[in-house]
Amino acid sequence: FAAIGVTATPAGKQLDPDLGRFSVTRSKADRHVFKTPSLRDIGLTAPYFHNGAFKNLEQVVDFYDKGGAQGLGLELPNQDPDVRKLELTKEEQRLLLKFMREGLADPTKSLELAH
Numbered sequence: 183f184a185a186i187g188v189t190a191t192p193a194g195k196q197l198d199p200d201l202g203r204f205s206v207t208r209s210k211a212d213r214h215v216f217k218t219p220s221l222r223d224i225g226l227t228a229p230y231f232h233n234g235a236f237k238n239l240e241q242v243v244d245f246y247d248k249g250g251a252q253g254l255g256l257e258l259p260n261q262d263p264d265v266r267k268l269e270l271t272k273e274e275q276r277l278l279l280k281f282m283r284e285g286l287a288d289p290t291k292s293l294e295l296a297h
Contacts (some may be wrong), residue, residue: 185215186265187251187258188231192241194254198233211260214251223291225283239282243275 183203190198203212216232230236236245249267251258270278 183212183215184218184262184265185213185258185260186246187214187254187256187261188216188233188235189245189251189254189256190233190235192236192245194245194248194251194256197251197256197258198231198235200233202232213260214258215260221282221286223288224286226287226291239279240275243270243278243282247275 185202188198190196197214201213203215204210206212219227225239228238230239230242236242246265247268247270248254250261250265252261252265253267
C-alpha cells in the first residue's frame with residue numbers, strides 16, 4: 183500500500199476524491215493510500231491506477247516523472263518519500279516504457295491475449 187497522490191485526471195489539477203484505505207481504517211496516515219499491484223504484464227492492464235484515469239503507460243511515466251501529487255504542487259503530507267521528481271530524459275522514458283511493455287511481459291499471457 184502506498185500514497186503516491188493519484189490525480190483525478192492525468193492533467194493533475196486535483197487529487198482523486200477517493201480516500202483509499204482511510205475509508206476502512208479512519209487513520210489520517212491512510213488518506214489516499216491504495217494497494218500497489220504487481221508490474222507483471224503492465225503493458226496489458228490499462229487503464230491505470232485505482233481510478234482508471236490514466237489511459238496509457240506514457241501518462242503513468244509522466245505522472246511519476248513529475249513526482250506524484252507533491253511534484254504537481256498538490257498537498258499530500260503522507261506521500262511516499264520514494265515518489266519524487268525523476269527528471270528522466272526522453273530517451274530514459276522511452277527505454278523505461280519499452281521495459282514495462284516487453285521486459286515485464288509474461289510471454290505466454292501476451293500470446294494468449296494477442297489471439
